[in-house]
Amino acid sequence: MIKITNLSIHLPDFAVQGVSLAITPGDFFILLGPTGAGKSLILEALAGLVPINDGSLHLNGHEITHLPPEKRHLAIVYQDGALFPHLTVEENIAFGLRYQKKEADDACQTVHDLMDRLGITHLKNRKPKTLSGGEKQRTALARALAVKPDVLLLDEPLSALDPVTRKEISALLKTLHHEENMTCLMVTHDFDEARYLGQSMAVIRDGRIEQSGPVHTLFHHPNTPFVARFLGAATG
């Protein structure tokens, strides 16, 4: 489903170097690693938001390396939701649908169904600055799902939330992933989140993949001293 081959990104003070990953359809794939390791850059390269120097990206067998972001059939959710401040909750969710050739009635139905599913119908006329962190992330998730992406990219979507809301939204993510059988790729710092949500994962270090495979394998059978030390903090 997602194939990243030999991805390289050269920045003035940092480089992603020869990253290759294959993510199967329906997988919940986690990118874990120390701060500044290049996790978000890999996500953004896939979304077409940073220029890449080398390598190729494929989605469902089609090369997307040089496609503009809006043609990649991906949606991304950020830590702070990145909602449009001047639009209401309902308008934020409907935003991406403007670019899809959908009948107005269908688009309206999609938005209402999503607000209902994510429990935010009562907030539909509110602007983002009046929302709590959890309400913002529910809206951001609804906006991402509205365009029916092939892959949902999640860049630390839970890290700005208080612990209770974090649990709530991560349970919601798990349900959505299960119900939609959607492929998800998530950057996180949180070992518990990785174990709760993830099926596969890669540990990233200094712009390279240190180890990738099933979540359970990485936590229990790390194959480098770095992964053992890094994840060791989680297993005690």
Ligand SMILES: Nc1ncnc2c1ncn2[C@@H]1O[C@H](COP(=O)(O)OP(=O)(O)OP(=O)(O)O)[C@@H](O)[C@H]1O
């Ligand atoms: N547009 C850019 N221009 C220059 N340097 C950048 C750019 N984007 C990211 N970097 C640098 O690349 C490195 C990796 O950044 P990235 O955001 O991918 O790390 P990360 O693993 O996601 O970190 P964190 O877990 O802290 O979010 C950092 O040193 C960052 O400063």
